[in-house]
Amino acid sequence: xxxxxxxxxxxxxxxxxxxxxxxxxxxxxxxxxxxxxxxxxxxxxxxxxxxxxxxxxxxxxxxxxxxxxxxxxxxxxxxxxxxxxxxxxxxxxxxxxxxxxxxxxxxxxxxxxxxxxxxxxxxxxxxxxxxxxxxxxxx
Numbered sequence: 001x002x003x004x005x006x007x008x009x010x011x012x013x014x015x016x017x018x019x020x021x022x023x024x025x026x027x028x029x030x031x032x033x034x035x036x037x038x039x040x041x042x043x044x045x046x047x048x049x050x051x052x053x054x055x056x057x058x059x060x061x062x063x064x065x066x067x068x069x070x071x072x073x074x075x076x077x078x079x080x081x082x083x084x085x086x087x088x089x090x091x092x093x094x095x096x097x098x099x100x101x102x103x104x105x106x107x108x109x110x111x112x113x114x115x116x117x118x119x120x121x122x123x124x125x126x127x128x129x130x131x132x133x134x135x136x137x138x139x
Contacts, residue, residue, distance in 0.1 A: 002048040002050065002074075007070075009073040009074045010070045013073075015080060016077065016120075018117065024125070025122050025125070034114060072119050072123070073120070080109075083109040090102065
């Protein structure tokens with residue numbers, strides 16, 4: 001995923017699309033209290049050459065926000081692929097170990113998927129507000 005161009009991630013797919021219940025991000029803040037724990041998890045987006053760190057929003061321009069959103073899609077898809085691969089351990093591992101591996105996959109990847117979706121929901125909302133302001137000021 002790190003070698004694919006950012007343009008491949010500049011739009012949502014059926015997997016990455018923010019659902020209506022996620023839009024105000026209240027689900028994440030009130031239900032999961034994600035703003036209390038998301039910064040405690042490691043961010044490794046810049047681990048590979050040409051990678052993009054999502055630890056902090058460095059560029060608040062529209063292009064910067066769109067790039068950040070694209071990188072959250074990339075990261076989310078990486079974690080989904082890793083999570084979906086977990087059940088394959090059931091094929092060649094003893095059942096108890098296979099279930100432990102699947103459980104580990106859920107614990108290790110689901111929090112990162114949630115963080116990417118939460119941050120993107122906030123970005124989509126911010127970009128929408130900017131678009132509204134721009135359309136009001138041109139009228």
